[in-house]
Amino acid sequence: MKHTLSVLVEDEAGVLTRIAGLFARRGFNIESLAVGPAEQVGISRITMVVTGDDRVIEQLTKQLYKLINVLKVQDITTIPCVERELMLLKVNATASNRSEVVELSQIFRARVVDVAEDSLTLEVVGDPGKIVAIVQVLNKFGIREIARTGKVALTRESGVNTEFLKSLEAKV
Structure with a gap:
């Protein structure tokens, strides 16, 4: 099962290397990784997607807490969350099919950010399911x-589980 971990760390050189090393030593692959400044100066948030059962994730969490500079580790897989991903997508778009590509991209609220003679580059922002769908x-x-x-x-913060709401809408 895929788990999403949110890790708060002190923003210091080598933190990401130590975390990646921990996963590599244990033979785990990080499927997705995003790092950036958090709400507090000097603190960064690492959001990572890893595969494993609950026992494995619990063990990884314990190991992460042993690392210097790791402040908080939270498995947010089952907690209601707002999730987003950004993708730039370069797709073939000739004169004959360009309007169809643009029309389909508008359904996904993608923006055209570059136009070439035979291609379009799109910017897509959304939940991971939307990214896969487009x-x-x-x-x-x-x-x-x-x-x-x-x-x-x-x-x-609202605690509203949008996945649960989507399942209710599907039944109606």
């Missing part, structure tokens, strides 16, 4: 390049 839809035109950030996530 790639599947535009794949028929030919994807030239993709650059994706890792998932970033914050827990919902």
